[in-house]
Amino acid sequence: MVDLFIKHVLGVGLDRPGLYGQTSGYYGTVEQQGRLTLHMHMLIWIKNSLTPQEIRDKIMDPNSDFQKAMVEYLESVHMGEFMTGSMESVKQNIAEEDHKNPSRVPPTETLPEPPPKKCDHSTKSDCDQCQKHISWWIRFKRTLDEILYLSNRHTCCTDKNGNCKARFPRETHPETVVDPSTGALIMKKGEAWINTITPAVTYLMCGNTDVTSLLSGTAIKSVIAYVADYITKTPLKTHVMFQSIQQVFER
Structure with missing residues (x-):
């Protein structure tokens, strides 16, 4: 799956850009949790991308269209809310679907539905293929929201002082x-209890994902240190591994 992600989503080794642009480099490491589930932390470098200082200088230029273009790009691959409404409305939609079809399988346990072939003309109401494409987009948004609700919604885990260990709820911005x-970009974020994601990636993975654009030198250093910590983390001890396996079979 990782190889497929690198090839088809990041576009590495292909004669086309990836989802985020032309990938010039990447580095990822897989973390094994105590319950033996795996997930990856990955850094991606985009070809011809600017440094945080260069971005700041261009954003602060009142005569430049860079700010608008930058915001449009980031919002196209970086969102922190549901696509069809609030968390409560998404919860209600899921409950209604479950009531209609109690045996239905949630999207976190299925493969994603591929889009139909797009027509080579503008959308027409009398074109069957166009209508199939519109219907697929509606299902895409509802499916994505259900995946987010089931896998990305944070359930608080607090420390001894009652503070959330994952620093939720997050700030929201309309x-x-x-x-x-300062020239800092404060990204739009509608939900306080989910991280930012790339819709296409979450839809493809059918599970929890977290995508963040590193727009400052401090953020870049922090994430590199975070990933480096996992690279050098001591492997799980054997007795802990077998204890985890036993707990899985006892459930």
Whole structure:
């Protein structure tokens, strides 16, 4: 799956850009949790991308269209809310679907539905293929929201002081804005209890994903240190591994 992600989503080894642009480099490491589930932490470098300082300088230029283009790009691959409504409305939609079909399988346990072939003309109401494509997009949004609700919604785990260990809830922002004093981009985020994601990636993976754009030198250093920590982490001890396996079979 990792090889497929690198090839088809990042576009590595292909004669076309990946989902985020042309990938110039990547590095990932797989973490094994105590319950033996695996997940990957990956850094991606985009070809011809600017440094955080260069981005700041261009964003602060009042005569440049860069700010608008940058925001449009980031919002196209980086979102922190549901696509069809609030968390409560998504919860209600899922409950209604379960009531209609109690035996249905949730999208986190199935493969994603591929899109139909798109027509080579503008959308027409009398074109069957166009209508199939519109219907698929509606299902895509509802499916994505259900995946987010089932796998990305944070259930709080607190420390001894009552603080969330994962630093939830997160700040929300109704729209993407630029701090005029620092040039920092404050990204649009509608839900406090989910991380930011790329819709296409979450839909393809049918499970929990987390995508963040590193827009400052501090963020870049922090994430590199975070990934490096997993690279050098001591492997799971044998007795802990067998204890985890035993717990799985006892459930």
